[in-house]
Amino acid sequence: xxxxxxxxxxxxxxxxxxxxxxxxxxxxxxxxxxxxxxxxxxxxxxxxxxxxxxxxxxxxxxxxxxxxxxxxxxxxxxxxxxxxxxxxxxxxxxxxxxxxxxxxxxxxxxxxxxxxxxxxxxxxxxxxxxxxxxxxxxxxxxxxxxxxxxxxxxxxxxxxxxxxxxxxxxxxxxxxxxxxxxxxxxxxxxxxxxxxxxxxxxxxxxxxxxxxxxxxxxxxxxxxxxxxxxxxxxxxxxxxxxxxxxxxxxxxxxxxxxxxxxxxxxxxxxxxxxxxxxxxxxxxxxxxxxxx
Amino acid sequence: xxxxxxxxxxxxxxxxxxxxxxxxxxxxxxxxxxxxxxxxxxxxxxxxxxxxxxxxxxxxxxxxxxxxxxxxxxxxxxxxxxxxxxxxxxxxxxxxxxxxxxxxxxxxxxxxxxxxxxxxxxxxxxxxxxxxxxxxxxxxxxxxxxxxxxxxxxxxxxxxxxxxxxxxxxxxxxxxxxxxxxxxxxxxxxxxxxxxxxxxxxxxxxxxxxxxxxxxxxxxxxxxxxxxxxxxxxxxxxxxxxxxxxxxxxxxxxxxxxxxxxxxxxxxxxxxxxxxxxxxxxxxxxxxxxxxxxxxxxxxxxxxxxxxxxxxxxxxxxxxxxxxxxxxxxxxxxxxxxxxxxxxxxxxxxxxxxxxxxxxxxxxxxxxxxxxxxxxxxxxxxxxxxxxxxxxxxxxxxxxxxxxxxxxxxxxxxxxxxxxxxxxxxxxxxxxxxxxxxxxxxxxxxxxxxxxxxxxxxxxxxxxxxxxxxxxxxxxxxxxxxxxxxxxxxxxxxxxxxxxxxxxxxxxxxxxxxxxxxxxxxxxxxxxxxxxxxxxxxxxxxxxxxxxxxxxxxxxxxxxxxxxxxxxxxxxxxxxxxxxxxxxxxxxxxx
Numbered sequence: 003x004x005x006x007x008x009x010x011x012x013x014x015x016x017x018x019x020x021x022x023x024x025x026x027x028x029x030x031x032x033x034x035x036x037x038x039x040x041x042x043x044x045x046x047x048x049x050x051x052x053x054x055x056x057x058x059x060x061x062x063x064x065x066x067x068x069x070x071x072x073x074x075x076x077x078x079x080x081x082x083x084x085x086x087x088x089x090x091x092x093x094x095x096x097x098x099x100x101x102x103x104x105x106x107x108x109x110x111x112x113x114x115x116x117x118x119x120x121x122x123x124x125x126x127x128x129x130x131x132x133x134x135x136x137x138x139x140x141x142x143x144x145x146x147x148x149x150x151x152x153x154x155x156x157x158x159x160x161x162x163x164x165x166x167x168x169x170x171x172x173x174x175x176x177x178x179x180x181x182x183x184x185x186x187x188x189x190x191x192x193x194x195x196x197x198x199x200x201x202x203x204x205x206x207x208x209x210x211x212x213x214x215x216x217x218x219x220x221x222x223x224x225x226x227x228x229x230x231x232x233x234x235x236x237x238x239x240x241x242x243x244x245x246x247x248x249x250x251x252x253x254x255x256x257x258x259x260x261x262x263x264x265x266x267x268x269x270x271x272x273x274x275x276x277x278x279x280x281x282x283x284x285x286x287x288x289x290x291x292x293x294x
Numbered sequence: 295x296x297x298x299x300x301x302x303x304x305x306x307x308x309x310x311x312x313x314x315x316x317x318x319x320x321x322x323x324x325x326x327x328x329x330x331x332x333x334x335x336x337x338x339x340x341x342x343x344x345x346x347x348x349x350x351x352x353x354x355x356x357x358x359x360x361x362x363x364x365x366x367x368x369x370x371x372x373x374x375x376x377x378x379x380x381x382x383x384x385x386x387x388x389x390x391x392x393x394x395x396x397x398x399x400x401x402x403x404x405x406x407x408x409x410x411x412x413x414x415x416x417x418x419x420x421x422x423x424x425x426x427x428x429x430x431x432x433x434x435x436x437x438x439x440x441x442x443x444x445x446x447x448x449x450x451x452x453x454x455x456x457x458x459x460x461x462x463x464x465x466x467x468x469x470x471x472x473x474x475x476x477x478x479x480x481x482x483x484x485x486x487x488x489x490x491x492x493x494x495x496x497x498x499x500x501x502x503x504x505x506x507x508x509x510x511x512x513x514x515x516x517x518x519x520x521x522x523x524x525x526x527x528x529x530x531x532x533x534x535x536x537x538x539x540x541x542x543x544x545x546x547x548x549x550x551x552x553x554x555x556x557x558x559x560x561x562x563x564x565x566x567x568x569x570x571x572x573x574x575x576x577x578x579x580x581x582x583x584x585x586x587x588x589x590x591x592x593x594x595x596x597x598x599x600x601x602x603x604x605x606x607x608x609x610x611x612x613x614x615x616x617x618x619x620x621x622x623x624x625x626x627x628x629x630x631x632x633x634x635x636x637x638x639x640x641x642x643x644x645x646x647x648x649x650x651x652x653x654x655x656x657x658x659x660x661x662x663x664x665x666x667x668x669x670x671x672x673x674x675x676x677x678x679x680x681x682x683x684x685x686x687x688x689x690x691x692x693x694x695x696x697x698x699x700x701x702x703x704x705x706x707x708x709x710x711x712x713x714x715x716x717x718x719x720x721x722x723x724x725x726x727x728x729x730x731x732x733x734x735x736x737x738x739x740x741x742x743x744x745x746x747x748x749x750x751x752x753x754x755x756x757x758x759x760x761x762x763x764x765x766x767x768x769x770x771x772x773x774x775x776x777x778x779x780x781x782x783x784x785x786x787x788x789x790x791x792x793x794x795x796x797x798x799x800x801x802x803x804x805x806x807x808x809x810x811x812x813x814x815x816x817x818x819x820x821x822x823x824x825x826x827x828x829x830x831x832x833x834x835x836x837x838x839x840x841x842x843x844x845x846x847x848x849x850x851x852x853x854x855x856x857x858x859x860x861x862x863x864x865x866x867x868x869x870x871x872x873x874x875x876x877x878x879x880x881x882x883x884x885x
Contacts, residue, residue, distance in 0.1 A: 168654070170632060170657060170661045252640070289649065
């Protein structure tokens with residue numbers, strides 16, 4: 003499966019997989035040390051320090067952390083004006099409490115390969131979060147199935163919206179910049195530098211790639227931001243997509259974010275050994291016949 | 295009441311207590327009837343229980359007595375004679391005299407409740423009390439602990455709760471003023487008291503208590519002997535006895551927050567909130583009797599009825615607004631129905647989610663359960679009378695009756711009257727009107743039968759007052775729902791059953807996607823469905839708004855509730871300028 007895309011060699015996929023593992027390891031290690039009373043900013047800073055310590059040299063964006071009802075992107079954080087760029091998005095001073103859901107989101111670059119992941123959890127219990135996390139499995143399957151069927155990306159995004167409606171959830175990724183369900187990830191130069199410029203918490207090199215894609219996409223008829231709009235009314239574009247369905251129910255939100263590899267005629271999730279898949283397996287939800 | 299005869303005198307130390315009894319003891323050889331002992335508050339006497347005792351006397355032996363200082367019992371002069379331990383001693387003497395063999399079911403109101411808390415949380419009457427029903431009077435030690443925790447807390451809400459309770463307890467301070475309080479009772483008690491009951495509690499026909507002024511004067515000593523000490527030095531007071539808290543929502547003397555911590559000290563606690571004021575034994579004797587009987591029967595038999603199961607309280611905090619209620623919603627699989635189900639569940643009500651689509655109904659029930667309530671999914675086509683009857687018989691068997699039924703299920707139909715076939719008419723009327731008829735009749739009848747002062751909420755539409763040339767069948771069905779509700783409201787008023795009509799405007803639900811447009815091709819139909827959906831999306835009236843209106847309509851017992859500016863507008867138009875409304879109806883606005 004790893005030679006399917008001419009642009010993406012097996013080595014590249016291994017590089018991306020290493021970056022995604024690093025990102026998830028960071029989320030799991032940080033989550034294990036989280037304690038009630040910590041603020042979003044403290045946790046985001048810990049993630050950043052962990053990533054730097056473990057070799058990350060750049061990022062798509064600096065780590066985000068959302069606690070409590072901020073996971074649901076309601077209220078201030080959900081304001082969609084200015085294309086969804088909203089200061090409330092950034093880690094704030096909200097303190098973690100027991101049974102309060104949290105989301106960690108980080109996007110490190112390792113040797114020029116960038117990953118972008120989402121991870122959620124709770125210290126204690128939260129039945130709503132459990133339900134959301136269980137149901138997120140269906141979205142992972144739906145998206146892959148429809149990309150494999152080469153459905154237009156906007157149509158897949160609308161199918162995600164419809165599934166949300168059936169589930170009784172709100173698609174909260176609509177509150178992200180440009181209502182992003184997924185965005186492109188490109189390979190960067192592995193220039194050997196320890197650190198790279200970020201502006202407003204976004205990695206300049208990665209965002210430049212996104213802008214370049216946007217320009218190229220406008221010429222070629224595709225959109226590096228995958229959402230329900232007319233601009234995404236095209237067949238899945240080969241390459242890497244960071245897919246991030248984010249569900250909300252009342253005051254609780256949950257998401258995962260993973261890299262999807264799209265080839266000329268097929269697609270697959272970059273790595274099935276990720277925390278959410280392990281969780282579904284533990285809970286007996288993972289449908290084996292579709293896992294291949 | 296004035297003629298209440300003293301049946302028995304019981305001595306407790308040097309105090310003589312006047313005891314009254316209702317309901318004969320069981321005949322020899324038959325099973326002993328449970329004994330219920332009623333303890334009155336301040337400034338009342340045992341006569342406050344007359345109505346309640348009468349209602350209970352058929353099935354129970356009922357006993358009430360004048361507390362020392364009140365009615366025809368002795369009135370010790372010394373303030374220290376009114377300390378709680380003496381009051382508990384009095385209760386023990388009465389219990390020993392009236393029920394030497396079996397433990398009694400204790401009921402207290404106001405000060406009667408305060409002293410009964412002392413009795414159930416101290417060893418003096420251990421094993422002699424089977425259950426306790428408390429109304430409007432906390433344990434003074436619990437109140438002291440409550441106060442201490444709130445004062446120590448940094449939270450502004452907690453501090454505000456203290457101020458709020460103090461504002462409601464002004465009279466306690468007044469009672470500590472030397473001379474003044476007794477003097478006021480002596481001078482004006484007889485006249486002022488009935489006036490105060492009438493003004494504050496709306497109780498007009500209370501018979502005057504012949505010993506009112508005397509009761510008032512001596513009862514002040516209850517406060518002076520106990521309140522200061524217990525509030526400032528509260529002791530830990532717990533009990534394993536099953537306790538039922540009856541909380542009157544309209545109580546002017548107690549705030550709801552005072553009960554927040556109770557589960558900490560009372561592990562076996564049930565709570566039921568009632569629409570009544572502080573003097574509920576006088577204003578609602580039958581209601582009080584029903585609550586007592588239900589609890590006593592449960593404790594006697596061990597069989598817990600479903601409504602009592604819902605009233606169980608295990609964690610500190612306040613029950614949610616609709617806690618303990620059972621709500622049935624049709625069309626609960628999507629749109630207004632699902633949102634209404636979720637809103638009721640969030641407010642603490644148990645939900646029966648009815649939908650024609652099994653998966654959708656089950657999903658709604660699952661989401662409701664996230665709010666820690668019970669929820670059931672039932673698959674029913676509301677247009678099928680037989681299916682509705684079998685739903686109702688299931689509800690009757692399982693629950694007796696629901697507290698709220700929301701007849702919400704409906705379908706859309708648009709197009710020219712001449713393209714609307716008999717089958718189309720049949721379907722729209724069967725679901726949109728027939729479903730409401732069946733739901734109102736079946737669940738309304740159960741409410742009447744079980745004496746429940748429930749709510750029937752019928753979801754119509756702004757189409758009920760907005761004629762349009764392309765919605766004849768749909769709007770006719772919704773106008774009929776509105777009129778049906780108006781007629782039903784009149785008929786059910788005598789049973790105190792509330793009927794509401796909800797008229798939502800253009801709200802986003804999948805009814806636009808599934809509305810049938812008659813007289814057009816399949817492709818055209820799909821286009822019209824998407825156009826209609828887009829129009830509604832632009833309007834952006836969320837189903838949550840309709841759900842909120844439905845809850846509000848239930849809480850405020852509103853008759854008719856338009857939702858959305860367009861619904862209000864078209865209602866005004868049809869009332870104030872019906873000519874214009876008729877003109878607008880001619881416009882071809884069909885998407």
